[in-house]
Amino acid sequence: MATPTTTEAAAPQGPAVQPDLTDLIRVAVPERGLRQDLRAASVVWRRELIRFRTDRLRMITSLVQPVLFLFVLGTGLGALAGHSLPPGVSFKTFIYPGIVAMGVLFTAIFSAGSIVWDREFGFLREMLVAPVNRGAIVLGKCLGGTTVATFQGIIVLALAGLADVPYNPVLIITLIGELLLLSFTLTAFGVMMAARIKQFQAFMALTQMLVMPLFFLSGALYPLNGLPAWLTVLTRIDPLTYIVAPMRRAVFSHLNISPAALHALAPGVSWFGWTVPLGLSLGIVALMGVGMAGIAIVEFNKTE
Amino acid sequence: MAVQTGGEAEGSARTGPAGPSQFSTAEDTAVSVSKLTKRYGDLEAVRGIDFEVRRGETFGFLGPNGAGKSTTISILCTLVKPTSGTAVVAGHNVVTDRDTVRRNIGLVFQDTTLDTYLTAEQNLRFHAELYGVPRAAVAPRMRQVLEMVGLWDRRESLVRTYSGGMQRRLEIARGLLHAPHILFLDEPTVGLDPQTRSSIWRYINDLKQREDITIFLTTHYMDEAEHCDRIAIIDHGLIVAIDTPEALKASVGKDRVQISTADDEVAIRELAERFGIEAALHEGLVTFSVESGEEFVPRLFAELDVPIRSVSVARPSLDDVFMSYTGRTIRDTEASSADAMRAMAQRFGRR
Numbered sequence: 001m002a003t004p005t006t007t008e009a010a011a012p013q014g015p016a017v018q019p020d021l022t023d024l025i026r027v028a029v030p031e032r033g034l035r036q037d038l039r040a041a042s043v044v045w046r047r048e049l050i051r052f053r054t055d056r057l058r059m060i061t062s063l064v065q066p067v068l069f070l071f072v073l074g075t076g077l078g079a080l081a082g083h084s085l086p087p088g089v090s091f092k093t094f095i096y097p098g099i100v101a102m103g104v105l106f107t108a109i110f111s112a113g114s115i116v117w118d119r120e121f122g123f124l125r126e127m128l129v130a131p132v133n134r135g136a137i138v139l140g141k142c143l144g145g146t147t148v149a150t151f152q153g154i155i156v157l158a159l160a161g162l163a164d165v166p167y168n169p170v171l172i173i174t175l176i177g178e179l180l181l182l183s184f185t186l187t188a189f190g191v192m193m194a195a196r197i198k199q200f201q202a203f204m205a206l207t208q209m210l211v212m213p214l215f216f217l218s219g220a221l222y223p224l225n226g227l228p229a230w231l232t233v234l235t236r237i238d239p240l241t242y243i244v245a246p247m248r249r250a251v252f253s254h255l256n257i258s259p260a261a262l263h264a265l266a267p268g269v270s271w272f273g274w275t276v277p278l279g280l281s282l283g284i285v286a287l288m289g290v291g292m293a294g295i296a297i298v299e300f301n302k303t304e
Numbered sequence: 305m306a307v308q309t310g311g312e313a314e315g316s317a318r319t320g321p322a323g324p325s326q327f328s329t330a331e332d333t334a335v336s337v338s339k340l341t342k343r344y345g346d347l348e349a350v351r352g353i354d355f356e357v358r359r360g361e362t363f364g365f366l367g368p369n370g371a372g373k374s375t376t377i378s379i380l381c382t383l384v385k386p387t388s389g390t391a392v393v394a395g396h397n398v399v400t401d402r403d404t405v406r407r408n409i410g411l412v413f414q415d416t417t418l419d420t421y422l423t424a425e426q427n428l429r430f431h432a433e434l435y436g437v438p439r440a441a442v443a444p445r446m447r448q449v450l451e452m453v454g455l456w457d458r459r460e461s462l463v464r465t466y467s468g469g470m471q472r473r474l475e476i477a478r479g480l481l482h483a484p485h486i487l488f489l490d491e492p493t494v495g496l497d498p499q500t501r502s503s504i505w506r507y508i509n510d511l512k513q514r515e516d517i518t519i520f521l522t523t524h525y526m527d528e529a530e531h532c533d534r535i536a537i538i539d540h541g542l543i544v545a546i547d548t549p550e551a552l553k554a555s556v557g558k559d560r561v562q563i564s565t566a567d568d569e570v571a572i573r574e575l576a577e578r579f580g581i582e583a584a585l586h587e588g589l590v591t592f593s594v595e596s597g598e599e600f601v602p603r604l605f606a607e608l609d610v611p612i613r614s615v616s617v618a619r620p621s622l623d624d625v626f627m628s629y630t631g632r633t634i635r636d637t638e639a640s641s642a643d644a645m646r647a648m649a650q651r652f653g654r655r
Contacts, residue, residue, distance in 0.1 A: 032403050035436075036436040039433050039434075039436060040433065040434050040436075042433070043429070043430055043433035043434060047419070047422070047426075047430055050422065050426060051421060051422075054421065118419075121416075121420070122413065122415050122416050122417035122418070123417055123418065123419045125413065125417045126417040126418075126419075126430075126431070126434075127434065129381070129382075129383065129406060129411060130406070130431075130434040130435060131403040131404075131406040131407045131435065131436075132434060132436075
C-alpha cells in the first residue's frame with residue numbers, strides 16, 4: 001500500500017497529502033491560476049512529445065515527401081534549371097530552404113489535426129472539462145506541435161550536406177530559429193482549423209487542399225522575381241513566402257557566391273519594388289501565428 | 305488556495321450507505337436541482353425537474369435512452385447550460401461557478417475519453433497535471449486509485465491493449481484521482497458483458513467503503529439501479545418517481561406474469577373477460593400483474609382456453625416499477641427512442 005508520507009510542502013498551497021483513518025490520500029485541488037494554467041499547458045505539450053516519440057512511422061513518412069522533392073524533383077529539374085543558376089550553385093541548393101519548410105509543414109498541421117482525432121476518440125473532452133483555462137490547452141497544443149515540427153525540420157536540416165549546403169553553426173541556428181517560428185504559425189493555423197472541423201477525414205482533406213498551394217506559392221521552388229503579375233500577388237499573400245525568403249537568404253549568405261548572385265537568387269520579398277526587411281518578414285509570420293492562436297482560443301472557449 | 309470541503313471530519317469513517325435524511329443542511333446536500341429545464345430548439349429534453357442528492361449517497365437516474373438522463377448529467381457536470389432552473393453541485397452553482405464545480409467532481413463518460421496510445425500511468429499523470437493535483441500527492445494517489453480498480457500491475461501497458469472493462473475501470477480510477485466529492489458515472493457499464501458489469505459494480509461498491517464520496521449515475525439497466533441508495537425514474541424529461549429501490553418495488557407490490565400462448569389476442573381478451581385482468585403484449589409476451597403469481601398460474605391453466613406454451617412469474621423488479629409508472633417496459637421504449645436519439649445526435653453533432 002502506498003504510504004502517503006507527509007511531504008515537505010512542495011506546492012505553495014501547503015501540505016496537501018495527509019493520511020487519514022482509512023489511509024485515504026486527500027487531494028486538495030487548488031484554485032485556478034496562472035500556475036495551474038502553466039502546468040496544464042506543459043502537460044498538453046509533453047503529451048505531444050510522447051505521442052511523437054512513440055510514433056516512429058510518422059517520423060519516417062513525414063520525411064518521404066521532402067526527400068522526394070529535394071532529390072528526385074531537385075535533381076530532375078536541376079538538369080533543366082541549372083543553366084540559369086550561377087556556376088557552383090545547384091538547383092537542389094536553391095530549393096533546399098523551401099524543402100526544409102515543407103518538412104515542417106506536414107508535421108505541424110498533422111500535429112494540430114490530432115485535436116480533431118482527440119475529439120473523435122473522446123480525449124478532447126477530458127481536456128475541455130478540466131478546470132483550467134482553455135487558452136492554456138490551446139497554447140500547450142500549439143507549442144507541442146511547434147516542438148515536434150521543428151524536430152522534424154531538424155532531421156531535414158541534417159541532410160544539408162546532400163544539397164551542398166554547409167554545416168555552419170550560425171546558419172543552422174538561424175534556420176532552427178526560423179523553423180520554430182514557422183512551426184508555431186503552422187500549428188496555430190492547424191489548431192484554428194481543428195476548432196471548427198469535427199471529422200478527421202474532413203480535416204485532412206481540407207488541409208491537404210491548402211497545404212500544396214501554400215507550398216507552391218511560397219517561392220520554395222522558384223525565384224519570386226520576374227513572375228507574372230497574378231502569381232506575384234498570390235505569392236505575396238502566402239504567409240509561407242515570408243519565411244522561405246529569409247531562410248533562403250540565410251542559406252545563400254553562407255555560400256561562396258558573389259553579392260550579385262546572392263541578390264539575384266535570394267532577394268527577399270518585395271512589395272512593388274520595395275524589399276521587405278527581414279524583421280518585418282518574420283514579424284508578419286509571427287503576427288499571423290499569434291492571431292490564429294488567438295482565434296483558436298476564442299473558438300475553443302465557445303465550445304461546450 | 306486549497307479547496308477542501310470538510311469531508312473527513314476526524315473519526316467519522318463512513319460505514320455503509322448513507323442513511324435516510326435525518327437532517328438536511330447545505331453541508332449534507334451534494335446535488336440540489338430545482339425547476340431545471342433544457343430545450344434544444346423545439347425539443348424539450350428536460351422539462352422541469354427537482355431533486356436532491358445527499359452526501360455519501362449513491363443516486364441513480366433510471367430511464368430509457370432519450371429520457372433526459374444524459375442531458376441532466378451534462379448540466380450537473382457543467383457541460384451543458386440549462387435553459388432555466390438552477391442546479392447546485394458540491395455547494396456551487398453549475399452556471400456561475402463552473403470551475404469550482406469541475407474541481408469538485410469526477411466524471412466518467414459513456415464513451416471512453418482515454419488516450420489509448422498512452423499508458424495507464426501517462427493517462428493518470430495527464431489528468432493529475434490538468435487538475436493541478438499537488439505534485440507530492442500524485443504518485444501515492446495514483447497508486448491508490450490504480451490499486452482500487454486492480455490495474456496497478458498493468459500501469460505501464462498502453463491503454464490500447466486493455467479490454468473494455470479495464471478501460472472503464474481506468475476511467476473510474478482517473479475520475480477519482482483528484483479526490484472529487486461527487487463522482488458522476490454516465491452509463492458506467494454500457495456495452496460491457498455481464499461479468500464485467502458485475503465486476504465494475506464490485507469496484508464501485510468497494511470504492512464507497514473507502515472514499516467519502518457521493519456517486520451520481522445514470523443507467524438504463526434495471527438490475528444496476530438496485531445498487532443505488534435512491535433512484536429517480538425519468539421519462540420524457542420528467543421525474544416520475546423518486547425513492548429507494550425497495551420502496552419503489554413495494555409501491556408496485558404485484559408479481560409480474562408473462563405467458564406465451566397460441567393466440568395472444570384471444571388470451572388477452574379471455575384474461576379480461578374471466579379474471580378482469582388487464583394484460584398487454586410486451587417483448588412479444590402477454591404480460592400482466594397479479595397479487596400472487598404462484599397461486600394464479602394453476603387457475604390460468606385450468607380456465608384459459610388458449611393453449612399456453614410457457615409461463616414465467618417474476619417478483620416485482622424495477623422493470624415493473626418503471627412499467628407501472630410509465631406504462632411501458634424499458635425495452636419497449638428502446639426501439640422507438642433509438643431512432644429519435646439518432647436524429648438528435650445528427651442534429652447536434654457528437655461532441
